[in-house]
Amino acid sequence: MAVRPGWQGRFYEDFEVGDVYQHPLGRTISETDNTWFTLLTMNTNQAHFNAQVGESSEFGRMLVVSPLTIAIAMGQSVTDTSQNAFANLGVDELRLTAPVFVGDTIWSESIVLGMRGSGSRPQAGIVSVKTRTLNQDAVEVLSFKRAFYVHRRGAQAAESLFPQAATPLTVEGA
Numbered sequence: 001m002a003v004r005p006g007w008q009g010r011f012y013e014d015f016e017v018g019d020v021y022q023h024p025l026g027r028t029i030s031e032t033d034n035t036w037f038t039l040l041t042m043n044t045n046q047a048h049f050n051a052q053v054g055e056s057s058e059f060g061r062m063l064v065v066s067p068l069t070i071a072i073a074m075g076q077s078v079t080d081t082s083q084n085a086f087a088n089l090g091v092d093e094l095r096l097t098a099p100v101f102v103g104d105t106i107w108s109e110s111i112v113l114g115m116r117g118s119g120s121r122p123q124a125g126i127v128s129v130k131t132r133t134l135n136q137d138a139v140e141v142l143s144f145k146r147a148f149y150v151h152r153r154g155a156q157a158a159e160s161l162f163p164q165a166a167t168p169l170t171v172e173g174a
Contacts, residue, residue, distance in 0.1 A: 009083025011153040012125035021080035064100040076108040123155035
């Protein structure tokens with residue numbers, strides 16, 4: 001019986017300029033998500049948490065608070081881009097191109113724009129990507145460029161910390 005590792009993410013060597021990753025998990029934004037994130041970030045614009053204010057706006061309903069959309073989009077990209085990263089270096093050209101509303105489902109995809117080895121950290125490289133986020137109607141709602149340090153394959157700092165059980169998991173013992 002073999003232990004089969006789950007998806008471990010990409011290492012520096014796995015990236016190629018021009019590759020596009022369509023991140024696998026869409027996310028439907030609930031009213032609770034929006035309200036909690038608005039309160040957590042101390043955003044006092046009532047367009048995000050007051051239905052009456054939202055209904056009287058040009059959109060006719062409450063808007064999802066922008067930092068939540070940004071956080072979800074960046075999070076969606078981690079599985080394919082920065083799961084093995086150890087530092088974000090910057091986010092540039094952030095664009096909020098269409099409103100997001102409660103009940104919208106957003107999906108993100110990223111394209112690799114560039115990569116270079118690190119002179120000061122030989123066990124890592126720098127990768128830059130552009131990520132865009134689409135709603136359920138395929139309308140782009142967000143885009144940004146991001147650069148991050150990512151480990152090279154075999155880097156000691158990237159080794160798995162999964163604990164080894166004293167007793168192996170077996171079909172017979174399950």
